[in-house]
Amino acid sequence: MGETDGLVNLDGGRPHPAAPELLRQLRRGEIGRRDFLRAASWLGVSGASAAAAVGLSACAPVQAPISKDTVRFVCAVQQMTDPALTTWIEASNLFRNCLEFLVEVDADNICRPFLAKSWRPSEDLKTWDFELRDGVRWSNGDAFTTQDVAFNINRWIAPNSKSVNRTAFAALTGIEVTGPLTFRLHLNRPVCSLPEQLYAFTCPMLHRDFERKGADWPKNPIGTGPFSLTDFQVGRQASFRRRDGYWGAPPTLAQIDYIDLGTDISTHVAALAAGQVDILYRVSVAELDLVHRLPQARLIRQQAAQTVVMRMQHDQKPYDDLRVRRAVQLAADNAQMLRLAYRGYGVVGENHHVAPFQPDYAALPAFKRDVAQARHLLAEAGHADGVELKLTLGNTQGRFEQDTAQVLQQNLAEAGIRLKLNVLPASEFWSVWDKTPFGLTYWAHRPLGVMALDLAYRSTSSWNESRFNEPKFDAGLDTAMGLIDPVARSKAMAGLEQILQDQAVMVQPYWAEKFTAVSPRVRNYRAHPSDYFRMDRVWLADA
Amino acid sequence: MRETLTDLARRAGGLALTMLVVSFLVFLTLELNVEGVAVKVLGQFSTPDQRHAWLSENGYLDPFAIRYLRWLADFVRGHWGTSTYYHEDILKLILPRLGASAILAGGALLVMIPMSLILGVAAGAKEGSALDRSISLVSIVTTSIPEFATAVFLSAVFVIGLGWLPGVSTMAAGLSLRELILPVSVLALASTGYIARMTRASMAEVMAQPYIRMARLKGASPARIILGHALRNALITPVTVIMLQIPWILSGVMVVEVFFAYRGFGTLLYQASLNADVYLVEACAMVSVLAVVVSQTIADLIYVRLDPRLAPGGGRHS
Numbered sequence: 123m124g125e126t127d128g129l130v131n132l133d134g135g136r137p138h139p140a141a142p143e144l145l146r147q148l149r150r151g152e153i154g155r156r157d158f159l160r161a162a163s164w165l166g167v168s169g170a171s172a173a174a175a176v177g178l179s180a181c182a183p184v185q186a187p188i189s190k191d192t193v194r195f196v197c198a199v200q201q202m203t204d205p206a207l208t209t210w211i212e213a214s215n216l217f218r219n220c221l222e223f224l225v226e227v228d229a230d231n232i233c234r235p236f237l238a239k240s241w242r243p244s245e246d247l248k249t250w251d252f253e254l255r256d257g258v259r260w261s262n263g264d265a266f267t268t269q270d271v272a273f274n275i276n277r278w279i280a281p282n283s284k285s286v287n288r289t290a291f292a293a294l295t296g297i298e299v300t301g302p303l304t305f306r307l308h309l310n311r312p313v314c315s316l317p318e319q320l321y322a323f324t325c326p327m328l329h330r331d332f333e334r335k336g337a338d339w340p341k342n343p344i345g346t347g348p349f350s351l352t353d354f355q356v357g358r359q360a361s362f363r364r365r366d367g368y369w370g371a372p373p374t375l376a377q378i379d380y381i382d383l384g385t386d387i388s389t390h391v392a393a394l395a396a397g398q399v400d401i402l403y404r405v406s407v408a409e410l411d412l413v414h415r416l417p418q419a420r421l422i423r424q425q426a427a428q429t430v431v432m433r434m435q436h437d438q439k440p441y442d443d444l445r446v447r448r449a450v451q452l453a454a455d456n457a458q459m460l461r462l463a464y465r466g467y468g469v470v471g472e473n474h475h476v477a478p479f480q481p482d483y484a485a486l487p488a489f490k491r492d493v494a495q496a497r498h499l500l501a502e503a504g505h506a507d508g509v510e511l512k513l514t515l516g517n518t519q520g521r522f523e524q525d526t527a528q529v530l531q532q533n534l535a536e537a538g539i540r541l542k543l544n545v546l547p548a549s550e551f552w553s554v555w556d557k558t559p560f561g562l563t564y565w566a567h568r569p570l571g572v573m574a575l576d577l578a579y580r581s582t583s584s585w586n587e588s589r590f591n592e593p594k595f596d597a598g599l600d601t602a603m604g605l606i607d608p609v610a611r612s613k614a615m616a617g618l619e620q621i622l623q624d625q626a627v628m629v630q631p632y633w634a635e636k637f638t639a640v641s642p643r644v645r646n647y648r649a650h651p652s653d654y655f656r657m658d659r660v661w662l663a664d665a
Numbered sequence: 666m667r668e669t670l671t672d673l674a675r676r677a678g679g680l681a682l683t684m685l686v687v688s689f690l691v692f693l694t695l696e697l698n699v700e701g702v703a704v705k706v707l708g709q710f711s712t713p714d715q716r717h718a719w720l721s722e723n724g725y726l727d728p729f730a731i732r733y734l735r736w737l738a739d740f741v742r743g744h745w746g747t748s749t750y751y752h753e754d755i756l757k758l759i760l761p762r763l764g765a766s767a768i769l770a771g772g773a774l775l776v777m778i779p780m781s782l783i784l785g786v787a788a789g790a791k792e793g794s795a796l797d798r799s800i801s802l803v804s805i806v807t808t809s810i811p812e813f814a815t816a817v818f819l820s821a822v823f824v825i826g827l828g829w830l831p832g833v834s835t836m837a838a839g840l841s842l843r844e845l846i847l848p849v850s851v852l853a854l855a856s857t858g859y860i861a862r863m864t865r866a867s868m869a870e871v872m873a874q875p876y877i878r879m880a881r882l883k884g885a886s887p888a889r890i891i892l893g894h895a896l897r898n899a900l901i902t903p904v905t906v907i908m909l910q911i912p913w914i915l916s917g918v919m920v921v922e923v924f925f926a927y928r929g930f931g932t933l934l935y936q937a938s939l940n941a942d943v944y945l946v947e948a949c950a951m952v953s954v955l956a957v958v959v960s961q962t963i964a965d966l967i968y969v970r971l972d973p974r975l976a977p978g979g980g981r982h983s
Contacts, residue, residue: 203752356750359835381837383926392824392833393832395832398831
């Protein structure tokens with residue numbers, strides 16, 4: 123018992139050998155408590171035993187009343203024909219009321235059992251055993267079994283799969299069904315964060331007959347979740363009602379109405395002010411003052427690893443010259459962009475796309491702005507009289523993108539770089555986002571820095587928009603993704619961050635906070651850094 | 666009679682030709698770049714292989730002229746395709762939205778026409794009076810503020826400040842007059858001033874005519890002069906202006922609908938363009954052009970009726 127220090131796996135057995143080592147690191151002060159809890163949760167260590175080991179008492183579940191209330195939620199109502207192919211997180215927030223996942227990642231980025239009650243990785247992290255919760259039933263009465271899981275996973279990784287899951291689970295070679303409630307996943311390289319990836323918004327469990335019944339989920343909305351879909355009109359509204367016979371605790375709300383009010387957030391705020399809705403999906407930095415003043419609104423803030431990246435393509439002139447890229451990076455004033463374009467609501471970025479609050483972040487020596495050096499490098503590269511560059515952007519998340527680019531324009535002018543801004547409508551921008559030589563792209567939150575790096579800068583990734591191609595970097599990614607030990611992983615990450623910064627792949631000015639507003643009546647609504655909201659514990663207090 | 670028929674035929678021909686030219690331009694802008702169409706239909710994260718397969722499956726590798734003619738033939742027969750964003754038949758999607766927008770535009774006209782005519786006649790009946798000056802001032806101010814600014818202003822006052830009116834007009838529980846107040850006011854405010862000014866100018870001009878002076882000399886009461894002698898002639902210009910305002914109202918409807926989240930034709934077109942829903946944008950563009958061209962043709966016809974001098978061949982009789 124001594125060597126496991128009281129840690130047990132979710133299945134009641136001995137924990138993965140790396141888990142007690144993590145605990146010793148925590149006790150030596152090498153890693154933080156949250157790092158420990160997160161890494162232990164990947165390994166399938168029971169949350170209660172991990173919490174007890176660090177001296178926390180497990181949180182009591184919120185005691186919420188079962189009500190007759192309907193909550194009205196402002197959210198884009200988008201098509202969700204095939205949930206595994208969804209490209210919008212908004213759509214996933216609708217089907218999350220009906221469809222559930224094997225694992226849940228909570229707002230603190232800790233993995234919790236969901237449809238899977240336990241998981242256990244092999245010592246080399248290449249074979250993972252999962253056990254499903256017993257007694258889960260689909261809304262049509264069928265039992266939820268490993269057959270359903272196998273159907274979903276085989277679909278994601280099939281060679282003709284159009285789902286982004288195929289890239290996300292590139293290491294997954296297959297699923298082996300070992301019993302009605304047990305299965306095993308085989309990987310070709312170690313991946314320590316596998317459970318976390320199973321909560322990606324494209325990974326809901328669909329019924330095994332999904333394709334046989336027409337592959338159109340809203341037409342045939344079978345799910346294991348606490349609500350059922352009762353109305354669905356794209357661009358207008360969708361309704362979900364509490365369902366009898368749910369396997370877990372019954373949800374507090376009787377009904378959730380999602381109302382599509384278009385893209386203008388000031389309209390959403392007006393609806394909240396007039397009491398026509400209860401929860402807004404998001405407000406932008408431009409509406410903050412208004413929301414602060416409104417008695418009918420409560421502001422919710424959430425730190426998240428979302429950012430804008432102004433990346434340069436390495437195979438395009440003049441960005442094929444490291445000195446030019448470096449000059450852009452040196453002339454940029456990241457702190458000023460944060461202060462002026464995002465009003466200081468965030469954290470300054472360090473031009474390597476890993477956030478200081480992500481668990482695998484490694485601190486590098488501070489990056490200093492140096493306009494004289496930028497001028498010098500430009501002259502060396504043959505642009506003594508300055509150079510003309512063009513930055514393409516699409517304001518896909520709001521006006522702050524353009525504001526940021528305008529600050530950059532001023533910054534670069536000091537170094538003799540004349541930056542032209544090419545502002546496109548958002549939909550136009552999405553057809554050139556990975557083609558334009560110098561572009562500003564919004565990247566959503568990822569729990570781990572390594573996940574964003576793997577998607578955006580691996581030479582073979584289909585989302586590699588900077589055409590960055592560095593074998594040393596790719597190899598470093600493989601290493602970092604297989605390391606469970608946060609200290610070792612952080613060291614590996616330092617190397618990756620340094621490569622990105624030294625190669626001047628991008629100007630990544632800041633990490634932007636998220637905001638939303640709800641009616642003061644709304645209780646227990648929690649922001650989530652990935653915007654994966656769960657509505658089953660929300661309720662409305664009396665006015 | 667024969668002249669009227671040939672005139673009608675000529676107008677219909679012109680209408681058809683306009684539509685044809687516009688349809689070609691719409692198709693050219695949206696579908697010349699086939700790669701772009703594939704990205705819009707399959708999404709920005711689709712791979713080049715998927716796009717190529719989709720393009721060849723859907724006949725996009727054919728020459729441009731053939732694709733245009735095929736699209737035109739489908740369009741004329743009412744086969745407008747399926748919206749990629751709404752996943753619905755486009756014709757079925759557009760009709761109720763047009764109805765909703767007609768309610769909004771109709772409501773605006775219903776407020777705007779009587780108000781602007783009354784104000785204009787009142788101001789023009791006595792040019793230079795205090796009443797004339799104050800009406801003109803208010804008209805100029807309201808006309809010069811665009812809809813999006815009026816919408817923000819009214820909603821700041823009546824929704825956020827006073828809390829009297831709903832902030833969005835989704836008509837979720839059926840037609841609600843309360844939800845119509847703000848959008849209709851915004852639309853009416855933008856055009857009332859302009860038409861009032863036009864009516865005023867026309868009225869002032871008529872009031873200066875010799876026959877009005879004659880009536881006054883004969884001792885007719887002011888009410889009799891205005892209603893009996895001046896009004897009919899003074900209305901020719903405003904009625905035409907009102908018809909010419911219809912395209913303006915249509916564009917205003919779009920701004921107002923989006924601002925108040927009103928589910929009409931304007932929001933549909935806006936959503937379609939935001940989501941790069943190519944087929945829906947094409948259909949909406951054609952429908953808007955049709956609405957404008959038809960309303961302008963009607964305006965011409967009304968104008969001719971009010972002023973016989975403009976009728977075809979009318980010059981010979983004068």
